[in-house]
Amino acid sequence: MIQIVEHTAAESPCAIGAALAATGHPVRVCRVWAGERVPDTVDGMVALVVLDGPPSVRARAAQLALLRAALEAEVPMLGIGTGARLLALAADGGAGNRSHVPHDEDDVRVLHIGPSAWGLRFTPVPHADGVYGRFAALVADRAERTTTRAFFTRRAAGWDERFTHNGPRYAAAARRMELRSGQRVLDVGCGTGRVPPALRDQVGPGGVVAGIDLTAAMLTAAARQGRGGQGHLLLADACRLPVGAGAVDGVFSAGLLNHLPDPRRALGEWARVTAPDGVLLLFHPSGHAERAARHGRPLAPDDPLTEDNLLPALRATGWHPACYEDAPHHFLLRAVRRAD
Incomplete structure (x- = not known):
């Protein structure tokens, strides 16, 4: 408007x-x-x-x-x-x-x-x-x-207070990326930076962690929480990442893809910056189908997170889907970057 x-x-x-x-x-x-x-x-x-x-x-x-x-x-x-x-x-x-x-x-x-x-x-x-x-x-x-x-x-200043109870679930999801010491990983749509500490635990002091968000106030809130010490905080568009081709070993993103105007473009951009055999993990602390039911609406046929839409989009943009879970209490997708 x-x-x-x-x-x-x-x-x-x-x-x-x-x-x-x-x-x-x-x-x-x-x-x-x-x-x-x-x-x-x-x-x-x-x-x-x-x-x-x-x-x-x-x-x-x-x-x-x-x-x-x-x-x-x-x-x-x-x-x-x-x-x-x-x-x-x-x-x-x-x-x-x-x-x-x-x-x-x-x-x-x-x-x-x-x-x-x-x-x-x-x-x-x-x-x-x-x-x-x-x-x-x-x-x-x-x-x-x-x-x-x-x-x-x-909403940035009070974001953590609203969702403190979800912190352990985000950390558990991040661990499912199965990153190794010394690797490089992005948290795209990092918000106030709840996930970078869990990613840092996996890649260790020799690895690289970067949180990327479109909203400066969210990154400011992350810095105030001391999370800038867990990795770099970058202001950028999820579909135009300031990262070179094949520069990272993994991309984590929570609650973002279905809010983007062009989800397939985002998946392609995330594939561009990820090295072969790198990992993509999409997460939300509540199930996708369960959220729709809670709001009293059916899943839309063109919803980008439904299995019939997401898996073909992943394959078309260079990813191999490895795990798709739309459980009552979480949504999780794990995919691996195909070698070109």
Whole structure:
């Protein structure tokens, strides 16, 4: 969902609204001038746009809080006029070390804050469509990643407390990789880093362990728990790993594959970075079929974790399935990288 904040009826979304609607994502307008409340969180947002116009004192505080949350989660943002000034204030208020780099683009004053936030100092008339089009393209390109970051960023600090009881089960699953001393292993979608200690136990001090996650707040939480000492913590996309071909001996991933927009692409990328005879282990602390039943829904025919879908996808991407378990209390898949 694309959220637009409108301060006055005279400053409607118009051209930027049309450019964003063309991305195919639903557009929601919050009319603060009519008394509508600004959202409390960025959950579900793929973009945030704040238009020009005078906000009330109450609306201003709520918008600053929302903008800071969006900056932390790297939600693409565009502020116009008043929106740009609020964006700059939000960044100055502790949303992180982000530089403000103003420069002129086709006579439109643009303020860049971090990797995905733009501010237009004045409501532009000429040349604005180029800026709007580029922003819409950014939103469309990052939509899936943005949704993930928006969901996990505000939950990262309390994630371990919610799922402390699952720690031993993750460790037991990691041991089923049967890694050897000195080997190299990735935990893709590592979250707060519960699994790297168990992987370190297997590969020993001479091995290499790296936890990879898309959400910076999750890696920050892992570092605060002292888990950075168990291995490297890397910010990266699961489908674009910053690792060379055949560089690792194993990939562990828990609760991630079925949430990715293209699971087969992820399996192919994980195969690319894994050496021949390396191991892939997919895990979840509750059974896949059992989770669906618990939520009162049948397994969808195209669900990527069903045996009929997952095993052919593994074979097509260079893996040999060795074990498939969809038990009442866990889901586990173990596969071995085929030699090309």
